[in-house]
Amino acid sequence: MNTKFPLLTCIIATTVLNGCAVTTLKEARETDPWQGWNKSTQSFNDSFDKHVLKPVAVGYLNVTNKAVDDGVTNFFSNINDIGVTINDILQLKLLQGGMDISRFVINTTAGVGGIFDWANKIDLPKHNEDFGQTLGFWGVPSGPYLVLPFFGASTPRDTVGLIGDAFLDPLTYVSIFGGFVGSAVTAGTSALDVTDYRAGIMTSEKVVNEASGGDRYDFIKNSYLQHREYLIYDGNPPDEGDPLDNDESGTGDSGKTGSKVKDKSGSGKGL
Template sequence: MKKMTPNFRWYRCSAVALSLTMGLAGCASNATHDPRDPWEGWNRNVQSFNDSLDDYFMKPIAKGYQVITPSFVDRGITNFFNNVDDIGVIANDLLQLKFAQTGKDTGRFLINTTAGLVGFVDVASAVDLHKNNEDLDQTLGAWGIPSGPYLVLPLVGPSTPRGAVGLAGDTMSNPINWVNPAAYAFGSGTLKTIDTRADLLSATKIADEASVDRYEFIRNAYFQDRNYKIHDGNPPAEDDMEQELDEFEKLDVPFPTKTD
């Protein structure tokens, strides 16, 4: 058996984790008024870096991709990567003991892999087997593990310490990332990134136009989305949310007192 080599994305995640370990302590002196975001100074700087990279690199590529790619090809590529992602969804279904959903998602994967031409055609949705979104971060949250403070990751975006662990686990479990030679996996990851960014162009425009403080808009949207998905569309009431915020305050994180 050939030794499998993970693609560049896994090494990127490792580099991100190292940079966070070295950089967060120095950024804790920045001010914040949101108990979920004690590292706001670091996070704003990283988001600014990510936004600049997106404006000058990713967004132009995504727009060009949309122009040159026929809509049916674009849809097929998205469907293919969604089908591969369903492998991780099934695994997290099992980890969360969602056995009925496991059966449906397994059926969806098998139908799209066979009748859907390796996933390029979403046949399963036509027979009411719609895609579910489960990942390791949601699984850890369902197990009761706190998310920790808000954390913006270089090149990745909004997350938390729990989310970073989940991302690393999801990346390692994705079968494409273990294809040999690694160049194939890297090329596939690059295509997926561009395709995903192209699909989010309209959402980015909404975020830019609908918010006074884009950073706060993205942060709040991230927590709302995570909370919604972890609780399967039934997030806890406000009293329960306040209890969750109390857990943030118990974290051993220095809270600054001075505003820049």
């Protein structure tokens, strides 16, 4: 999971829904106990994006060409492959883990620190695995829908996943052990990463606004929950009509270990 800021859901919508209407999931049909908090936080996040993130992203696009933008994207994607590989192993996906560590080695060396994605050109595609998915794989229920300040759409399980992902990010340790210089470098690279990510989904914003049909909160919630279930089961979620495939808590996917064979190619930047 890579939910870096409120409009993460733009890319969720275009990637998962692909222009189609959202299918309401079991999670979305359940009571939304934190709706008051969620809506006020979403409003705050939207305001922050409108007045801070989006203007910075527009400026970034104005001063960089496609080659530079792609290089920045590839660089952070390469760092992310470390965490992806570890989560592959934690989910017992050893073959995919071998592919992802190979991606990292090839792109770090031949790709000049990950600036060029040569691995993708030799059929080693980018995968999307995070610690939130790993928790779901081992049966941790998602819990109710939750909107986090700055990070946007989430659940209690994915919130814990964010913490796990931070420990799998090498930049975290640069910040901790690098002193003032390390902290400054990490802050700068993180800001660049968020800016690059926001710029990358600029064209998706209009799609989300139009597809929401005036109910942006429910659209984002449904899209996020559907997308997370899709990732955990790699496109093969359990049949909602089968009670053996649903968790007893009624708050989300069951994440049963080994319940589905996972095999997906993933895409670009992680979610």
